[in-house]
Amino acid sequence: MKTFILIASIFITSTMLLMSNEKSPEPLNTTITGQVVDKYTGEALAGVKIILNETDKVVYTDLDGKFEISNIKQGNNTIETNFISYNSSVIDIDCNNVTSNIEIELMNK
Numbered sequence: 001m002k003t004f005i006l007i008a009s010i011f012i013t014s015t016m017l018l019m020s021n022e023k024s025p026e027p028l029n030t031t032i033t034g035q036v037v038d039k040y041t042g043e044a045l046a047g048v049k050i051i052l053n054e055t056d057k058v059v060y061t062d063l064d065g066k067f068e069i070s071n072i073k074q075g076n077n078t079i080e081t082n083f084i085s086y087n088s089s090v091i092d093i094d095c096n097n098v099t100s101n102i103e104i105e106l107m108n109k
Contacts, residue, residue, distance in 0.1 A: 039105035045083060
């Protein structure tokens with residue numbers, strides 16, 4: 001009987017240790033892509049500074065006004081845009097998909 005209790009104790013203890021070492025699944029990361037354009041002309045704006053406020057990641061738009069911010073945790077995020085002679089903007093984005101695609105329209109000052 002003592003042998004049975006000893007074996008059962010070892011089995012239960014080892015099972016509990018194995019279960020405690022399991023990692024919880026990592027949250028999926030997402031990517032925000034988009035384009036920044038002039039609100040009135042629709043012209044693409046190159047060189048716009050885009051800041052992801054939750055992480056302080058900074059990217060700039062390319063010659064076509066396009067940008068990409070990758071490896072962002074899913075959930076609510078805020079991006080801020082800055083560009084010479086245009087009003088800054090702050091946009092809340094709900095990133096629950098693998099990729100979020102947005103268009104940002106900026107107005108001249």
